[in-house]
Amino acid sequence: MRKMWYCILVLICVLKGGRTVRRKRRxxxxxxxxxxxxxxxxxxxxxxxxxxxxxxxxxxLPELPERYTALNKQLSAIQExxxxxxxxxxxxxxxxxxxxxxxxxxxxxxxxxxxxxDGEKPLKIYVFxxxxxxxxxxxxxxxxxxxxxxxxxxxxxxxxRMELIVGWRVSMDLQALAVYALEPGGARExxxxxxxxxxVADLNGDGMQELTVFRANxxxxxxxxxxxxxxxxxxxxxxxxxxxxxxxxxxxxxxxVGTLRSGEPALFVTGVxxxxxxxxxxLLLRGGELNNAVLSPTTGVSGESSRxxxxxxxxxxxxxxxxxxxxxxxxxxxxxxxxAQRVDWISFDAAGAAIRVLSTYHAIxxxxxxxxxxxxxxxxxxxxxxxxDEASVTFYMGDSRDQSxxxxxxxxxxxxxxxxxxxxxxxxxxxxxxxxxxxAGELLKGNEGWADGVTEDEVRNAFSLIAPEWSAGDN
Numbered sequence: 338m339r340k341m342w343y344c345i346l347v348l349i350c351v352l353k354g355g356r357t358v359r360r361k362r363r364x365x366x367x368x369x370x371x372x373x374x375x376x377x378x379x380x381x382x383x384x385x386x387x388x389x390x391x392x393x394x395x396x397x398l399p400e401l402p403e404r405y406t407a408l409n410k411q412l413s414a415i416q417e418x419x420x421x422x423x424x425x426x427x428x429x430x431x432x433x434x435x436x437x438x439x440x441x442x443x444x445x446x447x448x449x450x451x452x453x454x455d456g457e458k459p460l461k462i463y464v465f466x467x468x469x470x471x472x473x474x475x476x477x478x479x480x481x482x483x484x485x486x487x488x489x490x491x492x493x494x495x496x497x498r499m500e501l502i503v504g505w506r507v508s509m510d511l512q513a514l515a516v517y518a519l520e521p522g523g524a525r526e527x528x529x530x531x532x533x534x535x536x537v538a539d540l541n542g543d544g545m546q547e548l549t550v551f552r553a554n555x556x557x558x559x560x561x562x563x564x565x566x567x568x569x570x571x572x573x574x575x576x577x578x579x580x581x582x583x584x585x586x587x588x589x590x591x592x593x594v595g596t597l598r599s600g601e602p603a604l605f606v607t608g609v610x611x612x613x614x615x616x617x618x619x620l621l622l623r624g625g626e627l628n629n630a631v632l633s634p635t636t637g638v639s640g641e642s643s644r645x646x647x648x649x650x651x652x653x654x655x656x657x658x659x660x661x662x663x664x665x666x667x668x669x670x671x672x673x674x675x676x677a678q679r680v681d682w683i684s685f686d687a688a689g690a691a692i693r694v695l696s697t698y699h700a701i702x703x704x705x706x707x708x709x710x711x712x713x714x715x716x717x718x719x720x721x722x723x724x725x726d727e728a729s730v731t732f733y734m735g736d737s738r739d740q741s742x743x744x745x746x747x748x749x750x751x752x753x754x755x756x757x758x759x760x761x762x763x764x765x766x767x768x769x770x771x772x773x774x775x776x777a778g779e780l781l782k783g784n785e786g787w788a789d790g791v792t793e794d795e796v797r798n799a800f801s802l803i804a805p806e807w808s809a810g811d812n
Contacts, residue, residue: 408465408472412449415463423452423460426506428487437490439464439519441497447472450485460485462503464519476523480515482507491537493546494566500527502537502548514550516571528564528571533583538594540602540622541565547574547622549604551592553583561606561620563627575626580616580638581608593650595659597621599686603630605650605659615645617661619685630689641691646680647701653682653694654708660684660694667698667719679714680706699803703728703750705769705776708799712789718742726753734783743783746796751775766793768800776800 412434416422422433436445447465458479465472478501486504493500493516501517501524514532517524534551540563541547548564548571559579564571581590585608593605597619606618618639619630633640641661648662660682667679680697696714699706700721709717718733728750735742751759752774760767760775768776778800784790791799 404467404469404471407470408447411465411472411474415449415451415461419454420451420461421454422450423484424450425485425488425504427504428489430488430490435488437499439490439499439501441492441499444469446475448488452484457481460505462488462501464524476519478503478517478524480505480513482513483509486512489537491546493537493548493571494569495544502535504532516548528573530562533587534590534592536592536594536604538602538604540604541625542602549592549620549627551579551583551586551606557582559583559586559608561604561627563622565625577620577627577629579606579608579620579629580618580632581606581610585610585616589645591649593659595650595652596657597630597686598658598684598692601687603659603685605661607649609645613645614642615662615664616642617650619661619689621687630685630687631691632689641683644678646678646699648680648699653697656694658684658694667717679709679717681714698730698732700730700748700750701803703730703776704771704774704803705748705750706801706803707748707796708801710789710791710795710799716789726756727751727759731781734787734789744781745783745787745790747779747781748800749777749779751777766797768797769802771802776802 424433425431433450435448437448438444439446444467446467449463449465451461451463453459453461458481460480460482462478462480462485463474464476464478466475480503482505484506486506488504489502490499491502492498498519501519503515503517505513505515507513512532513529514535515529516527518527528548530550531552532550533553536549537546538549539546540549545566547566550562550564552560552562554560559582560576561579562576563574565574566572579586586606589609591607593607595603595605597603601621604618604620606620608616610616616639617631619641620627621630622628629639631639631641641663643662644664646662646664650659650661652658653660661684663681663683664678665681678699680699681693682695682697683691684694685691696709697706698709698717698719702721713732716734718735719730720733721728721730723729730748731744732746733742734745748768749765753759756775759765760777765777765779768778770776778793778796780791780793780796
């Protein structure tokens, strides 16, 4: 119910703008209908009451609880002073008014994002505290520049209170990251730095989350700064060079918080260079200082580099360890093609020792991947054919030297109107479905009697859909 009232509150705030009366009524009636529907969703179909509503009644706002009415008045006063809503432009928290329990008391604080028309610090984040019957403004965080780029909430020091991690878009070429703690006297800044990406993670096992900031140093070289908690503040502990430039990290790069094979937490930092080469640093905290476990003594940068296939470090097999994707050529193939490639998933220990955990074939174009069975990785050749409604990937066994290949498995992606019929034609078995697409497998003649042959169930267990890679903006 609280979320329903919040939904209505936000709409009220939005409708303060210059929409026509007719447009406001249309939007309001739709939202109210939605809120009413949401309010009865927990009821079963058998017990839900029959609603009889006069359409004209939908034009009238319901009476808000007192505390929301008080909050709305304060937000309206800010608007009337010349401010306009300026929601964060990136990340997962992009609402102009956000409800978050910052102090762990079970009641949500309200954060409202505004831009003033003038002043040295036109960007404002207003914090309102729920006192039971009303909301009271308790803090204002101010910033200069173009926009609030992002905001995240995290209890970094384990005291039960959320810190605010705010990215400020200072200019088109510069971003600043600041961490704030809300205290009785207002917001206290704990750390500030220019940045491209950042990560928050407990890297030393002390129960508190360290802050690692990735930025360009004065020479334009990529660097990672690690901030540790000391005396209630975040203090810069160490800085190391990273293998990629900030341009390579910012465009298609990613910072992944993960775990080494030896159990230590680590940051997997992936940058993508020209020529679509991916380079990954593996950073861990030792004695309060960052270290790169995969640093090459010869080149001075990461030794973990391969062709980029839109894949990032992940726990590919669900064992709790983060693996790094390394693209290699399939048997008898060159690495230039986009389809005929396998991916070896590599785990590391704290010393940087690498082990191949498993290999996959990723059909990026078709949205699926197959964990290659034992014996397949170094002997399989792959071919792909496609039409408007159908794409097939065929796995072959054989010897590339004499061009003798025997098909053993075909996986077909079906998207046409007759996909249901085609998916179950003789020899095919369904592997999965996704958004109007059916994936079907087919065991071929080469699989019979082959020592490394597979069953239908083994193919089903080895088959997975590629989950869309989602980024929260900063990290």
